[in-house]
Amino acid sequence: MIYFDNNATTAVTPAVFDAMLPFLKEQYGNPSSIHQLGNQARVAVEQARGRVAKAIGARSSEITFCASGTEAGNFAIAAALQQAKLAGKLNADSNIVITAIEHPAVKAAAAWFGKLYDVTVRVVPMHFDNGAVSPAPFADAIDANTLLVSVMLANNESGLILPVAEIAALAKSVGALVYCDGVQALGKVPVDVKKLGVDMFSLSAHKFHGPKGIGALFCKRGLKLPAMLHGGSQESGRRAGTENTPGIVGMGVAAERAAACDTVVIAALRDTFEQGLRERLGDKIHVNFADLPRTPNISSVQFKGADGNLLLIMMDQQGLCASTGSACSSGSLSVSPVLLAMGLREAEAKGTIRFSLSRLTTRDEVDRALDAVVAALK
């Protein structure tokens, strides 16, 4: 099987697995225990925290481990609103601003917590000019009553890289906090939270060859946010619960490797794949978003007149795994709202398949994938 669905999840690499192993075996202490086994685990957790911090240009103390990218995003949004409430900053015009292409974890959390705190959620449409995301709709949406701006760095379905630094500057000019969903970014684009100018930034290990069940939130120093899970003083009181030591250690190693990964190689393989599709299928296909800044591993391809879901079944039979969109909503037969928000028409979105490569992808797999696509179309 060829796995071209790395935006859904990735394989844990042997190096990461080996790093986790001792903590699934003899080093099983609870990092909060004060005896030797506990100390060993605590040291490993802190070392991993340092690695994750370094991978995104943060300080160790700015990293809070949690269980997923979803949790990190929910925490960021809930905490920002709670804090605004505690500070007496909520008023009738209070709003949060999110992009139209945010992941469901952000969209759904914004909708829920927005309602809970009676705060309007403004969804900013995507406009493009000259092959880049236009900041103008953001400038229109952000005002003095904006509490939080949520803008992802890399989109999971299209691969679009958003101008986070520019949007963050707009947010800062009105004193709003900025949360950036970075789940799809690490390992694909350089990440430096200081240069991005964001207050919060989320990560999920399973998207960059780390294990599932572990994520992290960067929270800029000085930002005092209320806890989301209550019940213990772990993670400096920000996130209660016994630390997932093997997961954290695995995430540390995976983050270090992702940050050091040479994305030029992946981009070249992706380009070979797209070139091959064009050569073999001509105008039966169209590569979406190729003229926009996008992550090096993704290829969003329209198969004209085809039904993406049916095509995927055929591809699976040919030994190629890909998907129509976000894994969370896969299986639902409606058209991806993200692709529509990216400017595709309904029929175009329906025939679109997302191929997502990784640094484990080989040239041989690209060649075989091309054969599989052609065979599936027959």
Next chain:
Amino acid sequence: MTQAVKTPVYLDYHATTPVDPRVFEAMQRYFCAEFGNAASSEHRFGWVAESAVKQARQRIASLIGAQRVAEIIFTSGATESNNLAILGAMRANAHKGDHLISVVTEHKAVLDPCHWWRQQGGRVTLLPVAEDGLIDLAALEAAIDERTVLISVMAANNEIGVLQDIAAIGALAKQRGVLFHSDAAQAAGKIPLDMEAMGLDLCSFSAHKFYGPKGVGALYVRRRNPRVRLAPLLFGGGHEQGLRSGTLNVPGIVGMAEALALAVAEMDEEAARLTALRERLWRHLAAGLEDLTLNGHKTKRLPGNLHVSVADVEPEKLLTAVKDLALSSRSACTSASQEPSHVMAALGLDEQRLQAAVRFGLGRFTSEAEVDYAAARMVSMVAQLRRENTVAQHS
């Protein structure tokens, strides 16, 4: 002296347990080989992951006496499960009431959500316990009012190991039409649990307490008689029937099911073995030490739990002195604190016993030789510290 044992001797099985090699074996292939996302319904990697999760869910449901597979919601651990159960039930049932009843000796992962609920304007009653650690059912019944939504009582205490009468509380809750949650983090896999027979509506589990991996847990959520409504804590892709969004931790979930299956299969034998070991430890300690008292109920306690007060020594000093024993005086998540634990404080003991608490947690890999070694070390260390005390007082 006893025969040689490998040190440090781990006697902190309440804080966490090692992953059983059989559990590791079961989960191993889901890291690098079968790494699919259980929500990827479009290809084989996803199907394999999804079917592994489904099987794990079925196993867990049947092991805990749940009537429906959908009643198992996977989480990251008992802390998350407790937060979801308590805050989720209170928020979703705000139209029915605002009152929540729990117990002073609960884990912080129950008490803190309770405090949070109170801060949000809700009402919370925390029941006291008797000197043996048990609650009074009559007091519980008296605490219920028209606006009571939820009762949360832990099945087994993490410090003194005391077992509450869950079935009786469940029956009372049913009779009064109040939801019943239990934090079974310490009880699961060690004493029999049956959601249906015990009248539980919500129940929290954590794999790392029963020889499964850290970072995975579950919440049992009753679907019928009554159908429990919860407000989620995490929103997103709508995983776990919308109650808990976030990509599923497939290897962790597989490991948790395997761990629970093993623990339940071996429960009777293991409980008998641990009870014998615990009694042996107690006999050795009691024979070697004066002024030793047992905390918590004599028999209604976890098989692997021995909790004692050793007069005239500071527990921190003692624990640092016996570096070859991995022990604690309290719950791991508050182990940095110097105050007597809230559990001990709730028992109404005199100051002496409060100060000098030591928790022994025995478990699956504890041997007789280790118990003998630990007892001998404790006896000689306590004697030495007491001598030093006397010398210090006289000089």
